[in-house]
């Protein structure tokens with residue numbers, strides 16, 4: 374079982390992109406490919422963890438990496454894990470009108486089974502984006 378974590382930025386120079394089509398594609402494809410994980414986005418930055426069998430994660434990531442909607446894709450880790458830390462695939466989208474507390478509570482629930490390293494990376498980006 375493999376877990377890959379990457380970060381990227383929208384190709385629109387700081388303008389949020391429409392993430393609804395990404396959500397729709399991901400829910401459909403990841404179920405088919407048995408890939409689970411979490412995508413955090415505010416439309417400008419993306420932080421995604423993908424997990425599943427090695428070949429499945431690689432195939433999904435190869436597609437994602439070739440997607441012109443985002444740039445500056447940096448793999449933070451790509452490692453073997455004993456078991457999945459995310460039972461399903463989900464997207465946490467922070468909208469301009471979402472209350473910080475409600476969003477934090479939602480993120481905490483989604484990160485419930487994650488390792489300290491993965492949880493810390495997500496919460497760190499969320500905090501940084503809030504401060505931005």
Ligand SMILES: Cc1cc2nc3c(=O)[nH]c(=O)nc-3n(C[C@H](O)[C@H](O)[C@H](O)COP(=O)(O)O)c2cc1C
Nearest residue numbers: 395398399402403419421433436437438440442443
């Ligand atoms: C930030 C970001 C995250 C994405 N995450 C996924 C994903 O988890 N699974 C997926 O299948 N496609 C994801 N995509 C979309 C893929 O890049 C690609 O467009 C899609 O898989 C093609 O699906 P299709 O062959 O069904 O049209 C993502 C795209 C972006 C920009």
